[in-house]
Amino acid sequence: MLLGLPALGVMTAFGIAPGTVVNPQSLTTVRDVIPLPDFAPVATPETRYVTQEKVLRGDTVAALFERLGIRDSRALDFLRVDRKGSTIFRKLVPGRTLQAETNADGQLLALRYYLSSDAILEILRHGDSFAAGDRAIDASPRVFHRSATIRSSLFAATDAAGIPDAVALQIARVFATDIDFHSDLRKGDRFTVVYEMLYDAGELLGPGRILAAEFVNDGRVHTAVLFTDDEGGETHYELDGSNRAKAFLRSPVEFSRVSSGFGNRFHPVLRNWRAHTGVDFAAPKGTRVLAAADGNVVSAGWRNGYGNAVEIRHGGGIQTLYGHLSGFANGVRAGTRVRQGDPIGFVGATGLATGPHLHYEFKISGIHQDPMRVALPKATPVPTHLRAKFEAAATDASTKLAIVRTADAARFE
Numbered sequence: 001m002l003l004g005l006p007a008l009g010v011m012t013a014f015g016i017a018p019g020t021v022v023n024p025q026s027l028t029t030v031r032d033v034i035p036l037p038d039f040a041p042v043a044t045p046e047t048r049y050v051t052q053e054k055v056l057r058g059d060t061v062a063a064l065f066e067r068l069g070i071r072d073s074r075a076l077d078f079l080r081v082d083r084k085g086s087t088i089f090r091k092l093v094p095g096r097t098l099q100a101e102t103n104a105d106g107q108l109l110a111l112r113y114y115l116s117s118d119a120i121l122e123i124l125r126h127g128d129s130f131a132a133g134d135r136a137i138d139a140s141p142r143v144f145h146r147s148a149t150i151r152s153s154l155f156a157a158t159d160a161a162g163i164p165d166a167v168a169l170q171i172a173r174v175f176a177t178d179i180d181f182h183s184d185l186r187k188g189d190r191f192t193v194v195y196e197m198l199y200d201a202g203e204l205l206g207p208g209r210i211l212a213a214e215f216v217n218d219g220r221v222h223t224a225v226l227f228t229d230d231e232g233g234e235t236h237y238e239l240d241g242s243n244r245a246k247a248f249l250r251s252p253v254e255f256s257r258v259s260s261g262f263g264n265r266f267h268p269v270l271r272n273w274r275a276h277t278g279v280d281f282a283a284p285k286g287t288r289v290l291a292a293a294d295g296n297v298v299s300a301g302w303r304n305g306y307g308n309a310v311e312i313r314h315g316g317g318i319q320t321l322y323g324h325l326s327g328f329a330n331g332v333r334a335g336t337r338v339r340q341g342d343p344i345g346f347v348g349a350t351g352l353a354t355g356p357h358l359h360y361e362f363k364i365s366g367i368h369q370d371p372m373r374v375a376l377p378k379a380t381p382v383p384t385h386l387r388a389k390f391e392a393a394a395t396d397a398s399t400k401l402a403i404v405r406t407a408d409a410a411r412f413e
């Protein structure tokens with residue numbers, strides 16, 4: 001499964017152990033202590049311990065230090081006062097990776113914060129002092145191929161196939177306009193994925209892009225191929241050239257390891273349509289609620305029976321409403337511009353709700369519609385002048401997918 005990886009320990013440092021008990025607020029990353037080989041010449045040879053952590057929502061630098069096993073108040077003091085180092089306090093973005101090298105006493109030797117896929121903030125110890133600076137990542141992607149069959153859940157399948165969680169979530173995002181991963185998955189669904197993992201000087205940084213994927217859901221084949229246009233824009237298209245993106249998500253509840261467990265027990269419930277006017281999505285309190293489409297927030301606040309609610313105006317006279325939220329995402333207020341998939345709040349049970357769920361309404365020109373039944377337009381297909389270039393990319397992708405599918409089927413049977 002892990003052939004081609006230079007250091008197994010680095011890989012496991014990213015994983016969430018299968019069966020780990022998680023709660024909606026904090027996903028616990030399994031942290032392995034990885035002694036690096038000594039690089040000669042070293043004046044005072046000492047073991048360096050490398051740990052990595054993902055920034056969580058609401059995280060602080062002090063909390064990250066704690067989880068990384070850094071016991072070094074002088075390092076924290078340095079970050080507070082240093083002009084460059086202090087930028088870390090303003091740039092803690094959930095999901096980004098922080099890597100620390102410490103000695104056995106927990107003294108910080110090096111700290112690396114991955115600002116983007118190509119830039120890194122690096123803090124290095126020099127004797128008794130520290131220096132901070134930005135540098136470009138010398139990232140080299142390696143391509144992995146995996147294929148798996150769904151027996152119980154997406155994560156059970158990705159765990160079994162050795163696919164990192166971050167890639168599993170990307171798969172869910174790529175197909176989110178066709179498949180609601182909470183409720184649409186069927187036993188026997190299959191998928192094949194070709195994805196990148198990024199390395200910086202031999203260290204695994206995390207997942208890169210999904211280059212190609214195929215998902216067979218309930219007998220229907222959905223495909224994705226990443227295509228770069230002449231301006232460098234990257235879009236996932238179907239192999240036939242139609243855009244994977246659609247105007248609206250199938251489900252405005254973020255798919256995660258935590259919310260995935262609810263899939264089989266709680267389908268989106270469509271109650272008496274005339275009386276209810278919305279779809280209820282059951283999900284654990286704190287699960288992120290996502291903007292179903294690009295738009296402008298009309299209101300975000302308390303609305304009687306709806307409790308905390310967000311209403312968004314989209315193009316074409318469409319408005320969506322998200323009710324019973326436990327809270328709002330940072331910066332979401334009347335007038336905020338949101339993009340499809342942006343977090344706008346968190347599942348809760350405020351207002352007239354008997355338990356945590358998202359109440360979701362969809363209106364066209366003020367009239368309630370069933371969002372699960374409305375036919376929604378697809379985004380723009382591959383432009384004509386790029387059609388030939390795309391055909392080559394699509395043929396290449398479909399050949400790769402076929403090879404992986406066949407090879408993995410042979411291996412597992």
Ligand SMILES: [Zn+2]
Nearest residue numbers: 278279280359
């Ligand atoms: Zn409802």
